[in-house]
Amino acid sequence: MTDLHRRRALGAGLAAAGQFLLAAPARARAPVTVFAAASLQNALNDVGAAYTRGTGQPVRFSYAASSAIARQIEQGAPADLFVSADREWMDYVAHRGLIQPASRRDLLAGRLVLIAPARSKVQLAIRPGMPLARTLGRGRLAMAAPDVPAGRYGRAALTRLGVWKSVEGRIAPAENVRSALQFVARGEAPLGIVYETDAKLDRRVRIVSVFPPSSHPPIVYPAALTSRGARNRAAGGFLAYLSGPEATAVFRRYGFSVTPSR
Template sequence: MTFHLLGRLTKIAVAVTVAGFTTIASPAMADDTVTVFAAASLKNALDAANAEWTKESAKQTTVSYAASSALAKQIESGAPADLFISADLAWMDYVAEKKLIKDDTRSNLLGNRIVLVAPKDGAKTVEIKEGFDLAGLVGDGKLAMGAVDSVPAGKYGKAALEKLGVWASVEGKVAGAESVRAALALVSRGEAPYGIVYQTDAAADPGVAVVGTFPEESHPPIIYPVAILSESKNADAAAYLEFLKSDKAAAFFTQQGFTLLK
């Protein structure tokens, strides 16, 4: 009985970790592993950069990808990590106000754009301008976005639609997703006719096409800040942060469509 119960509890614990799309590091993690909490939209570029870091330094990285809001809340709850890379300033400000980052390590690393995407087959260009008929385009379907009250891409998207005067017409059609990558998947699978995601996400998914780019002045600047967390005792964290700002790492970010702010 005891053995079977232990086995069931172990399976439950593993299932929770997988379902959460994060890899929570142990406080006893090896000294040569840098643990990073990073916005989901960074996955392709950061995975490539981290492979280069490991090749050069023989050090490892463990990355948890999720919405910046979810990661900030995990950090607040004491999840052990060395660095946080947010997809907006607000969630970095949130952890900073709680004294959870080393302020002198904070900087703005990357920039991005938001775009309108559609399933690749049959996609047609949309002119994104004030008053454009997004509601008519979406029809009886859903507009896939990150959750507009928490996920940075969703907040940027809502701001742009409000600025362009079309938010009220599509608010009831929004399918709010837990992360920008989840919103992208809805469009890629054909479950939503349109979605608002970062241009870097669109570039990473061959199942979607960019049909329009939102004017930069329609939303706050999209900025990815990075910082070392206050509880980090990892001697490699500072070196890893410097690597992220290096020309070698920059190549992986620009290949995915990010702009450099360092």
């Protein structure tokens, strides 16, 4: 091959390579991975979708009871951001050095309610000494397990109201608050204790009454970057977005309150 032919072949090769690079799609962004309490699923899915539309940054979610998530993070689960349904499980991971302390913030607040199937005629005012056991009849009270925030709030409320001992042997335990909601929605339990935001999502249930805030610890949803997420600039951007006006509007639409400490 002559020098002229070699130069022509080299030029053609470089041109083809250049066209390939121009035609190749931009490298996809790595998603931000968020581990969050099950009660946030609908709201966070909407927030994440809006964020991705506006920024091009994908966000993926894993939902479960806060207790289960905290233990998963402890075992090395690849979470960039943790949103808990209470402060205790956020404290759990914080004490183990698994979050970035400076990133922690209280995002949202909620309320605890007593629910019944939509067709149920049961009426019960929540007050000290209320006849909860009698109202259950032969049924059970659906509640999240005691290590789950919703279950802990529920037990605290019933204890404060002086009725826990009358029903503690008649609990239908659920792995998380959404599962407790399903027990009632399917008619498997005549009453259940869930978050107000969950109850409003399912037409198969109705709210019987709201627990007084003084009957249980404040229902607060803290969020923080994990130690892994602290090194991920995209994760920090999504956490900041959760405190912004667009996300706040979505959370309020689902019935959450915005915490003053935000």
